Amino acid sequence: MTRRVLAIGVVAVIAASVALAGGDAGRPLLVTVDDLPMGAGRLHSDPAERARITSDLLAVLAKHRVGAVGFVVWGNVRGAADEALLARWLDDGHELGNHTKGHLDLSRTAADAWIADAEAGRAGLQGFLDRHSRTVRFFRFPFLREGDTPEKLDAVRAYLDRSGQRNVPVTIDDQDWSYEEAWVNARRAGDAAALARVADDYQLALRTEVLTQTELGDELFERAVPQVLLLHANEVGAAQWEALFTWLEGRGFRFAGADEVMSDAAITAPHRFVAGPGGSLWFRLRRERGSEKAREQVTALLRDQAAAWSRGDLEAFCAAYADDAVFVSPSGITRGRQAVLDRYRARYTDPAAMGTLTLEPLDVREAWGAEASVLGDALPSRTHGISVAARWTLVKADGSSATGLTLIVFHRRAGAWVIVHDASM
Ligand SMILES: [Zn+2]
Structure with a gap:
């Protein structure tokens, strides 16, 4: 001390x-x-x-x-x-x-x-x-x-x-x-x-x-x-x-x-x-409750994102990405939210034809560690990051569909969860 x-x-x-x-x-x-x-x-x-x-x-x-x-x-x-x-x-x-x-x-x-x-x-x-x-x-x-x-x-x-x-x-x-x-x-x-x-x-x-x-x-x-x-x-x-x-x-x-x-x-x-x-018991409970809350928030965010896609709102869909997000797909790497939005806009020129998207989380993992208390003791930290392995499914108006896997990494920035990595395949 x-x-x-x-x-x-x-x-x-x-x-x-x-x-x-x-x-x-x-x-x-x-x-x-x-x-x-x-x-x-x-x-x-x-x-x-x-x-x-x-x-x-x-x-x-x-x-x-x-x-x-x-x-x-x-x-x-x-x-x-x-x-x-x-x-x-x-x-x-x-x-x-x-x-x-x-x-x-x-x-x-x-x-x-x-x-x-x-x-x-x-x-x-x-x-x-x-x-x-x-x-x-x-x-x-x-x-x-x-x-x-x-x-x-x-x-x-x-x-x-x-x-x-x-x-x-x-x-x-x-x-x-x-x-x-x-x-x-x-x-x-x-x-x-x-x-x-x-x-x-x-x-x-x-x-x-x-x-x-x-x-x-x-x-x-x-x-x-x-x-x-x-x-x-x-x-x-x-x-x-x-x-x-x-x-x-x-x-x-x-x-x-x-x-x-x-x-x-x-x-x-x-x-x-x-x-x-x-x-302390309180730190254990805070950690567990914080974990539940973080998982709920991220799951809700993915739901909102899929809903934005399904109504053809690419702007709202991409709002979940961090300014410096990196999007990885078989065709290459896209850096930054604006570039991700531009990429989608180029591919989906007709919002009505975008189809209905669902994102089904398959595995959710949190990153957390230790923080220092006011007295300098180690205590369990809040959730700093969450990675979600998910299946995406897109059903078009004509009934055709496509599906694949994605790995989405969230960080908490300024009190909100944002996507920093999205690897879709
Ligand atoms: Zn003792």
Whole structure:
């Protein structure tokens, strides 16, 4: 996280002065805390330090009456001292969920090996919870990665279903963990100025992400939707949660329990977002919905284009082409919308004789990738381009017909889809 990036963040926080109040009762916010027993555990090998950080985290949660879900990496539970830390979370009324045993990245691991690790985490945690008469209900994907292929997505979802675990999605993915090392180094060096800088960065980054995701979630569902905040059990959190929670309350958030938030239709909105990177539920839904919309728009455009042809309106037919469109046919290459229009006009001098055109899409593919968020994190991009393989069929007034294939490539320019390539044969 650089200072430059955060300068952009300042602008975003100021710009996003949207009203966030979710009514008198407040907007429900579920706090989730990942990587228990201790985030960045290699920085905190001293059991006394782990105990102190845990006490500080639990004190802030209690002060603000937060009922959190903590997600345990069972492979990081090093014996009785760490189990005692987990027991303190339970004693304070928080719930513990499964965050796998080895925190494996699903995008880099075969499904069966990943599922075996997730199950080892569940079984380990359940063994501990048995002694407290509790059950593992919730699951959190390491790195928020839910499957980079449809097969993996289906396999891990089937595993979660049959083992009785529910994925708790994250809507506010704020990278809070990335401040821990800088915070711990500054604290150990006794560098007050550095601590203050990390604190400023942490608060600014998290608040920016809260505002961004709140706006996005409301936009997707056209109502004030609950949010799920991702935090980590770490030392910077122990120092910064108090200011963060106070600010959240001031913005109209109400700390809510898992059962309330996990029953909201926005949080349980189904998706089949397949990608290597993880991230906010809202970004997944925005990506999927954007994809549907882009496909509908392009299909409608092709329909309009065929209708324009069928009424003999070559001008309207060619309006779909970009200024610099390239038209490829067996007779050669035509460059530019005007040249494409001139070519058609030369071939079809009698509009009434142009016939009726239909364009039947056979295969539609989208081009999209990653965009940078205001904080510099990767997030799924909007659809940048669409290619359509289609069959064209032309039926003349005398009943004769012709048919062939075409490959049409659309780009989005100035908010509208235009044809940049058309290869008809
Ligand atoms: Zn994690």
